Amino acid sequence: MTPPSETMQASKEVQLWVGPQHPGIPGNMSMQIWVEGDTIKRGITHVGYLHRAFEKLIERRNFYQTFPLVCRICVPEPDTNEYLLAAAIEELAGISDQIPERAQWIRTLVMELSRLGALLMVVGGQAGGVGLGAAPNWMVALRDYVLDLFEELTGGRVYHMYIIYGGVRRDLPEGFEARVEEVLEKIEERLPTIDNLIFESAVFRKRTMGVGVIPKEWADQTALTGPVVRGMGIPRDVRKDYPYLKYPELDFDVVTEDGSDIYARALVRRREIDQAIDLIRQILAKMPKDGPVSTRTGNMLRWQVPAGQTYVRAEATRGEFGYFIVTDGTDKIRRFHVRGPSYVHGVSLLERMLPGLNISDMYPLMGSLQVCPPEIER
Amino acid sequence: MSYIPTAEERESGACRLSYRTREEERVGLKHVLKPFSAWLKAFSAPYTVPIQETLRQASDNYRGWHVNQIDACTGCGNCADICMNVAIDMVPVVETTKKDTGLRPRIDYGRCCWCGLCVDICATGSLGLSDSYVWIDSDADSFRYTPGQDAKPWDESQRGWRKQRKQKAKEAA
Numbered sequence: 211m212t213p214p215s216e217t218m219q220a221s222k223e224v225q226l227w228v229g230p231q232h233p234g235i236p237g238n239m240s241m242q243i244w245v246e247g248d249t250i251k252r253g254i255t256h257v258g259y260l261h262r263a264f265e266k267l268i269e270r271r272n273f274y275q276t277f278p279l280v281c282r283i284c285v286p287e288p289d290t291n292e293y294l295l296a297a298a299i300e301e302l303a304g305i306s307d308q309i310p311e312r313a314q315w316i317r318t319l320v321m322e323l324s325r326l327g328a329l330l331m332v333v334g335g336q337a338g339g340v341g342l343g344a345a346p347n348w349m350v351a352l353r354d355y356v357l358d359l360f361e362e363l364t365g366g367r368v369y370h371m372y373i374i375y376g377g378v379r380r381d382l383p384e385g386f387e388a389r390v391e392e393v394l395e396k397i398e399e400r401l402p403t404i405d406n407l408i409f410e411s412a413v414f415r416k417r418t419m420g421v422g423v424i425p426k427e428w429a430d431q432t433a434l435t436g437p438v439v440r441g442m443g444i445p446r447d448v449r450k451d452y453p454y455l456k457y458p459e460l461d462f463d464v465v466t467e468d469g470s471d472i473y474a475r476a477l478v479r480r481r482e483i484d485q486a487i488d489l490i491r492q493i494l495a496k497m498p499k500d501g502p503v504s505t506r507t508g509n510m511l512r513w514q515v516p517a518g519q520t521y522v523r524a525e526a527t528r529g530e531f532g533y534f535i536v537t538d539g540t541d542k543i544r545r546f547h548v549r550g551p552s553y554v555h556g557v558s559l560l561e562r563m564l565p566g567l568n569i570s571d572m573y574p575l576m577g578s579l580q581v582c583p584p585e586i587e588r
Numbered sequence: 589m590s591y592i593p594t595a596e597e598r599e600s601g602a603c604r605l606s607y608r609t610r611e612e613e614r615v616g617l618k619h620v621l622k623p624f625s626a627w628l629k630a631f632s633a634p635y636t637v638p639i640q641e642t643l644r645q646a647s648d649n650y651r652g653w654h655v656n657q658i659d660a661c662t663g664c665g666n667c668a669d670i671c672m673n674v675a676i677d678m679v680p681v682v683e684t685t686k687k688d689t690g691l692r693p694r695i696d697y698g699r700c701c702w703c704g705l706c707v708d709i710c711a712t713g714s715l716g717l718s719d720s721y722v723w724i725d726s727d728a729d730s731f732r733y734t735p736g737q738d739a740k741p742w743d744e745s746q747r748g749w750r751k752q753r754k755q756k757a758k759e760a761a
Binding site (some may be wrong): 218271274275276277278279345351361362363364365368370371372377380383396400403406407410412413415419420423426468469470471510511 | 606607608612613615618619620621622625626628629635646647648649650666669670672700702703704705708709717734749752
């Protein structure tokens with residue numbers, strides 16, 4: 211189709227570039243939109259501002275050298291990436307059944323802690339998208355407590371580089387469980403105030419209820435996952451559908467909401483904060499108190515993994531996250547592919563939803579789809 | 589490439605449909621007043637940390653600037669081999685007490701990503717990451733240095749990311 215700017219419609223429609231330097235854009239990407247008055251007629255997602263060629267870089271490094279790279283594919287929640295790389299390579303190397311029990315519990319704990327941190331940030335971010343200022347600041351302050359825990363456990367606040375082939379890099383520090391509990395109590399104590407600020411607020415309700423509605427038949431057409439699809443009332447969760455780590459032993463229900471709009475997606479995430487807090491408590495109670503946290507793999511410099519291919523998946527905050535990995539028997543990965551939920555939500559779905567939307571509703575919509583550009587252009 | 593809406597979708601706008609009833613969407617006086625309850629927080633103690641005059645101490649496991657016990661180091665070069673960013677060069681040092689390669693790792697902080705693989709692979713456990721994380725200098729070249737040989741304030745630091753085997757032995761002793 212000829213772009214509207216080259217046809218007679220050019221006088222009627224205005225073409226706008228939003229981002230990459232724009233407070234409403236969720237990262238290093240930009241939107242090219244055509245508007246008529248306040249109404250968006252058509253939009254295209256542009257990425258490429260963050261292209262670091264993760265996939266190709268990883269194919270040039272040996273197995274241990276790849277692992278500090280993957281956490282950069284999603285900054286707010288890096289541990290899903292670390293787990294997936296470790297799980298895939300362990301499966302190909304045939305050592306997945308040798309991972310110590312305690313290491314698997316620690317991995318589950320780290321995944322839930324990082325989910326909690328990421329959810330706190332994104333719920334605040336969604337409120338920021340409609341112009342509420344205080345809530346995002348308070349949520350990020352709460353996330354900082356979670357980052358403190360990560361600093362103590364892994365040595366890094368944002369890039370943890372903690373889950374490694376064969377287990378995890380370090381055991382839990384002494385008294386860590388008690389400090390996790392302290393942080394959870396702090397967060398729980400402050401959440402009701404934040405609920406009043408966001409979900410009970412007239413501004414947020416007016417701006418998000420019935421706005422950015424995804425028709426329910428699109429769920430399978432565009433392969434939606436995560437809070438986006440759970441906000442449509444469909445209980446789709448990798449932790450339940452394809453259980454991994456210790457999730458089968460934990461007691462939780464998939465959170466769903468019926469509205470299918472921005473408010474429903476925010477509410478799903480808010481309820482998942484409660485779920486993550488509950489899961490962390492369950493994990494701490496069920497975790498074996500001591501034991502090894504890693505098993506031996508090959509030489510760090512010359513470890514070779516037999517030829518094969520695999521696809522592993524995990525539930526990230528944004529949806530199903532998957533790695534497809536091919537090895538050819540050498541010390542390097544032959545092909546590495548990231549299946550990020552943001553590609554689906556940020557390109558296929560967002561471009562399909564934009565026509566007919568008011569321009570000021572675009573930012574809450576993008577926030578509610580939780581687009582993370584590095585996953586799109588990996 | 590990108591999704592092009594059909595004429596029908598353009599006219600109707602798929603996003604105009606709603607699964608909510610009017611009753612659910614209703615906004616009452618309650619929703620106008622409730623957010624103001626946040627003002628009650630003005631009377632409670634703040635839970636953010638005030639800006640401190642001294643630096644916050646990093647955790648025991650923190651991955652900060654490198655330290656190296658230059659006498660224990662044998663100059664094998666494993667750290668340079670594992671470094672995925674090629675941040676480590678093996679350079680000759682002025683004097684060593686032992687008969688070894690005579691080389692010691694020099695770290696280029698323009699490239700380092702503080703993953704700590706060099707520490708985990710170190711056979712002698714001499715290389716480590718300290719808990720120190722602040723360093724200001726106007727000379728960019730000074731951010732490439734040989735830990736242990738070029739004196740730094742954090743050389744004596746016992747905290748930070750160290751090789752686990754050594755840590756365990758220390759605890760046993």
